[in-house]
Amino acid sequence: MxxxxxxxxxPNPEQKLKFAGGGIDLGAATWQVNTFDxxxxxxxxxxxxxxxxxxxxxxxxxxxxxPKDVSQQMRGVLAMGADRGIxxxxxxxxxxxxxVARILRAVVDREKPDVVILGKQTVDGDSNQVGxxxxxxxxxxxxxxxxxxxxxxxxxxxxxxxxxxxGTEEKRVRLPAVLTVDLRIIGxxxxxxxxxxxxxxxxxxTQRYASLKGIMAAKKKEIKEITVAELGVSPAPLMKVVSYxxxxxxxxxxxxxxxxxxxxxxxxxxxxx
Amino acid sequence: xxxxxxxxxxxxxxxxxxxxxxLTAAGQLAQQQGGTVTAVVIGAGVGAAAQDAARYAAKVIAxxxxxxxxxxxxxxxxxxxxxxxxxxxxALVGTATSTGKDFLPRAAALLGAxxxxxxxxxxxxxxxxxxxxxxxxxxxxxxxGAVIVASVRQTEFPPAAPxxxxxxxxxxxxxxLDALGAEVVALHATKTVRPDLGEAKVVVSGGRGMKAxxxxxxxxxxxxxxxxxxxxxxxxxxxxxxxxDLQVGQTGKVVAPQLYIAVAISGAIQHxxxxxxxxxxxxxxxxxxxxxxxxxxxGLVTTWEAAIPALIAEIKKLKASx
Ligand SMILES: Cc1cc2nc3c(=O)[nH]c(=O)nc-3n(C[C@H](O)[C@H](O)[C@H](O)COP(=O)(O)OP(=O)(O)OC[C@H]3O[C@@H](n4cnc5c(N)ncnc54)[C@H](O)[C@@H]3O)c2cc1C
Ligand SMILES: Nc1ncnc2c1ncn2[C@@H]1O[C@H](COP(=O)(O)O)[C@@H](O)[C@H]1O
Numbered sequence: 001m002x003x004x005x006x007x008x009x010x011p012n013p014e015q016k017l018k019f020a021g022g023g024i025d026l027g028a029a030t031w032q033v034n035t036f037d038x039x040x041x042x043x044x045x046x047x048x049x050x051x052x053x054x055x056x057x058x059x060x061x062x063x064x065x066x067p068k069d070v071s072q073q074m075r076g077v078l079a080m081g082a083d084r085g086i087x088x089x090x091x092x093x094x095x096x097x098x099x100v101a102r103i104l105r106a107v108v109d110r111e112k113p114d115v116v117i118l119g120k121q122t123v124d125g126d127s128n129q130v131g132x133x134x135x136x137x138x139x140x141x142x143x144x145x146x147x148x149x150x151x152x153x154x155x156x157x158x159x160x161x162x163x164x165x166x167g168t169e170e171k172r173v174r175l176p177a178v179l180t181v182d183l184r185i186i187g188x189x190x191x192x193x194x195x196x197x198x199x200x201x202x203x204x205x206t207q208r209y210a211s212l213k214g215i216m217a218a219k220k221k222e223i224k225e226i227t228v229a230e231l232g233v234s235p236a237p238l239m240k241v242v243s244y245x246x247x248x249x250x251x252x253x254x255x256x257x258x259x260x261x262x263x264x265x266x267x268x269x270x271x272x273x
Numbered sequence: 274x275x276x277x278x279x280x281x282x283x284x285x286x287x288x289x290x291x292x293x294x295x296l297t298a299a300g301q302l303a304q305q306q307g308g309t310v311t312a313v314v315i316g317a318g319v320g321a322a323a324q325d326a327a328r329y330a331a332k333v334i335a336x337x338x339x340x341x342x343x344x345x346x347x348x349x350x351x352x353x354x355x356x357x358x359x360x361x362x363x364a365l366v367g368t369a370t371s372t373g374k375d376f377l378p379r380a381a382a383l384l385g386a387x388x389x390x391x392x393x394x395x396x397x398x399x400x401x402x403x404x405x406x407x408x409x410x411x412x413x414x415x416x417x418g419a420v421i422v423a424s425v426r427q428t429e430f431p432p433a434a435p436x437x438x439x440x441x442x443x444x445x446x447x448x449x450l451d452a453l454g455a456e457v458v459a460l461h462a463t464k465t466v467r468p469d470l471g472e473a474k475v476v477v478s479g480g481r482g483m484k485a486x487x488x489x490x491x492x493x494x495x496x497x498x499x500x501x502x503x504x505x506x507x508x509x510x511x512x513x514x515x516x517x518d519l520q521v522g523q524t525g526k527v528v529a530p531q532l533y534i535a536v537a538i539s540g541a542i543q544h545x546x547x548x549x550x551x552x553x554x555x556x557x558x559x560x561x562x563x564x565x566x567x568x569x570x571x572g573l574v575t576t577w578e579a580a581i582p583a584l585i586a587e588i589k590k591l592k593a594s595x
Contacts, residue, residue: 013542017409024410036524097378098387121524123543126405127390129378132346136382141455142346144375147517159458164371165291165471165526167463167518171345174454183507183524184517238387242413247404250549253570255561259583262555262573263591270553270570272475272532273499273588 001058001155001193003044004113005082006104007037008064009073010124022243033073036119038080039181042207044117045081046191047151051201058193059083061111065090065103071223078218079210085223086111088231097125099235101133106231108138113176114155120145120180131180141173147184151175153194275308278357279330280367280376283316287325291471293432295368296329298425300433301395302364312440313356315349317342327440329433334360336445343457344372348450350379356445357384357420363398369424377424387416391527393429407523407546427471428529428550463516467502470521475501476530476551478521480544481508482537482558483577489515491581492536498588504528504548506538522547536577540565557581 011029018025041062048058060082064070067089074085088103108116121128135142147168148161155175162169163182184190188202228234256262266273279299281288299310312330314322316337323335336352353376357365365380367373369391381388394402399416401423470476477496479489496503504521505514521528523546533551538544540556540563548554549568556569559576566572573580
């Protein structure tokens with residue numbers, strides 16, 4: 001089983017955004033791997049493992065599209081246990097979901113993975129598009145917003161639970177396929193490769209953190225840097241951000257001292273009950 | 274190219290109310306582009322939905338085929354692209370529901386179109402406003418290309434009003450359908466008698482501080498007393514206290530009710546992203562320093578154990594007197 005998994009860096013979401021001249025100044029930002037991508041990596045690793053701390057079978061290849069600095073976040077992902085990395089050089093400003101998907105498609109053509117796993121969305125752009133566009137470009141089946149995934153023992157299909165507005169949907173897709181993961185994919189029982197692990201398999205309810213051993217091992221792992229031109233694609237972004245603004249702020253409210261006061265205010269002042 | 278195609282999601286009886294805001298946004302975009310609105314319904318036995326859609330759009334294309342019974346991105350996205358090409362439209366619009374989020378980017382890929390997600394305002398023929406960074410920034414974006422695609426936030430556009438004269442329904446040719454080996458095995462819908470989170474006038478949400486699923490019963494009482502919908506934080510969903518589809522936030526549902534009551538929720542940025550647009554926010558939390566108080570119009574520093582039963586009693590009293 002060969003799994004391609006994506007990794008994008010995002011500015012730490014806890015840091016306050018600095019708006020400057022219609023843009024966002026990220027000069028002082030600290031960067032981290034998009035949480036959903038950490039979950040995607042965790043999912044990929046679990047699909048190649050016999051169980052917690054057990055033997056592995058299969059390969060997990062991480063791909064990122066972005067500036068050279070992204071290799072830092074990629075090292076972190078390799079330290080989690082991924083086998084090797086591919087960094088396609090590009091400036092963030094020259095990318096939109098469509099461009100990223102076109103580049104990823106070229107990587108898929110080269111690497112020929114059985115499964116591609118992405119996060120459902122980046123927490124900076126909040127687009128929630130790349131996986132679906134990639135699946136459309138490849139004409140592969142897609143399974144988005146996964147809360148669980150089970151790979152069939154014959155490696156030919158995946159049965160998944162998708163988080164949808166009305167509850168959950170169980171879907172089966174033939175492989176190769178594109179999967180995007182949601183928050184609950186890191187659940188104890190959420191991921192299993194039937195070829196490797198039995199129904200009793202249980203995982204830690206979190207993405208794994210790099211161990212010291214993992215960090216040492218990651219130093220020797222390959223990160224192949226390639227250019228968009230080498231991939232034979234020349235994507236031009238279809239979406240351009242014209243400007244960024246701070247959202248309107250809510251005006252400060254008041255603390256009430258009792259339930260009675262709260263109900264009076266909601267009734268007489270806010271008039272919502 | 275002019276004209277806007279709107280993907281209308283369907284129920285057995287008609288189109289989903291979640292699609293009405295998309296029809297409004299499509300109307301705005303069509304006006305900018307100088308074209309008309311074409312609604313698209315897809316499924317097996319969508320006659321009633323097509324008629325319903327015709328109340329809001331000058332033209333409806335209905336793709337009706339038994340093989341379309343299960344909503345699959347693999348089969349629906351090519352039909353959405355087909356509808357755009359067939360009607361010579363310059364745009365495809367839908368609501369940012371879980372279905373819209375699944376299908377629309379795939380359709381965009383098939384059309385070679387740029388896409389804007391979670392649009393909150395139509396600014397021009399190809400210009401939109403949308404939130405990013407968990408709602409901490411608003412982007413003004415421009416889409417290039419011959420065709421554009423947008424998913425819109427349900428809470429940011431009013432439901433479309435019916436036309437004076439209903440539109441015409443045309444049957445779309447379904448032709449070859451290839452699900453690419455994908456199939457829906459089962460649907461597990463969360464049963465509820467309450468309004469949809471995206472449409473409710475009142476939302477009562479509970480967080481990790483509720484401690485256990487059974488404690489949500491009292492929040493349900495409050496919710497029902499106010500005729501609202503029940504929501505939750507990620508932590509409450511993760512802990513299995515309530516189903517995941519109740520999650521409000523950046524990566525859950527976005528709500529904008531008249532009244533949002535956050536109970537035992539700290540107010541992480543990811544949660545705020547999903548409820549900051551509410552008209553009036555009430556926070557009940559035992560920690561006076563909880564960030565939720567920074568966005569609350571009315572804050573009450575106490576435990577839910579103390580506050581909620583009293584709140585229920587007080588509202589009942591108010592109702593009885595009114
Ligand atoms: C990628 C990503 C996406 C996310 N998406 C979302 C999302 O969409 N929605 C979301 O909600 N979160 C989301 N989160 C999680 C978010 O960061 C927070 O962890 C989560 O919102 C915390 O939930 P909480 O407020 O219920 O729990 P906590 O932060 O643990 O807060 C519990 C609160 O309850 C109060 N409390 C405890 N006991 C009582 C009592 N008896 N009475 C009254 N108050 C009490 C405490 O004072 C505390 O403030 C996301 C996180 C990540 C990384
Ligand atoms: N520049 C990038 N490099 C690698 N993966 C990306 C990049 N941008 C987006 N992705 C992947 O696509 C997913 C969805 O992103 P988005 O559609 O931009 O919200 C992310 O979780 C990533 O896994």
